[in-house]
Amino acid sequence: GDSVTQMEGPVTLSEEAFLTINCTYTATGYPSLFWYVQYPGEGLQLLLKATKADDKGSNKGFEATYRKETTSFHLEKGSVQVSDSAVYFCALSDNSNYQLIWGAGTKLIIKP
Amino acid sequence: DSGVTQTPKHLITATGQRVTLRCSPRSGDLSVYWYQQSLDQGLQFLIQYYNGEERAKGNILERFSAQQFPDLHSELNLSSLELGDSALYFCASSVGQGSEQFFGPGTRLTVL
Numbered sequence: 001g002d003s004v005t006q007m008e009g010p011v012t013l014s015e016e017a018f019l020t021i022n023c024t025y026t027a028t029g030y031p032s033l034f035w036y037v038q039y040p041g042e043g044l045q046l047l048l049k050a051t052k053a054d055d056k057g058s059n060k061g062f063e064a065t066y067r068k069e070t071t072s073f074h075l076e077k078g079s080v081q082v083s084d085s086a087v088y089f090c091a092l093s094d095n096s097n098y099q100l101i102w103g104a105g106t107k108l109i110i111k112p
Numbered sequence: 113d114s115g116v117t118q119t120p121k122h123l124i125t126a127t128g129q130r131v132t133l134r135c136s137p138r139s140g141d142l143s144v145y146w147y148q149q150s151l152d153q154g155l156q157f158l159i160q161y162y163n164g165e166e167r168a169k170g171n172i173l174e175r176f177s178a179q180q181f182p183d184l185h186s187e188l189n190l191s192s193l194e195l196g197d198s199a200l201y202f203c204a205s206s207v208g209q210g211s212e213q214f215f216g217p218g219t220r221l222t223v224l
Binding site for chain 2 (some may be wrong): 032036042043044045046049089091093095098099100101102103104105
């Protein structure tokens with residue numbers, strides 16, 4: 001079945017560092033891809049999404065590009081802030097039943 | 113605030129008991145999804161309803177059931193509870209199938 005694999009955390013960076021969180025997927029069709037963020041004690045918020053190959057999703061300085069050839073959707077940010085500390089989830093949704101299939105989550109810790 | 117509400121926020125109960133979790137979707141959203149987030153299994157899709165009808169089932173145990181009412185709110189019923197059912201249960205809603213899902217703050221269930 002469809003699956004999502006993302007890098008294990010925690011990832012610890014200093015403020016203003018460059019961030020990459022890797023995400024790869026396995027899917028039989030052409031899924032939509034998402035990054036969700038979960039701040040401490042809160043629910044899940046959609047950070048960005050891409051619905052077809054070569055699409056780039058972006059929001060709040062975060063970017064991810066849908067790479068069909070490498071089945072990847074890596075999350076990047078040029079300069080992280082302490083407020084970016086959270087757990088980041090990569091997910092996919094196939095276009096038949098629309099359920100979200102999740103990666104394990106990557107905890108990001110940003111130190112001032 | 114996503115506009116999705118879930119009650120209660122916290123629930124503590126004993127093994128063998130039955131509980132009901134409630135979700136009110138965003139105004140205008142017809143689809144409701146239930147997800148379970150646990151330490152060992154991560155985030156898993158449980159079930160989806162669209163305009164009162166069940167549309168997709170994921171890893172939902174037979175001890176669990178759900179329904180969506182005519183006013184579009186949804187309830188997730190968990191019975192014969194076990195220690196392993198302790199988790200955060202999220203509800204999400206979307207306008208239609210395949211639309212962006214907006215998540216509620218979750219209900220944290222603790223089974224003692």
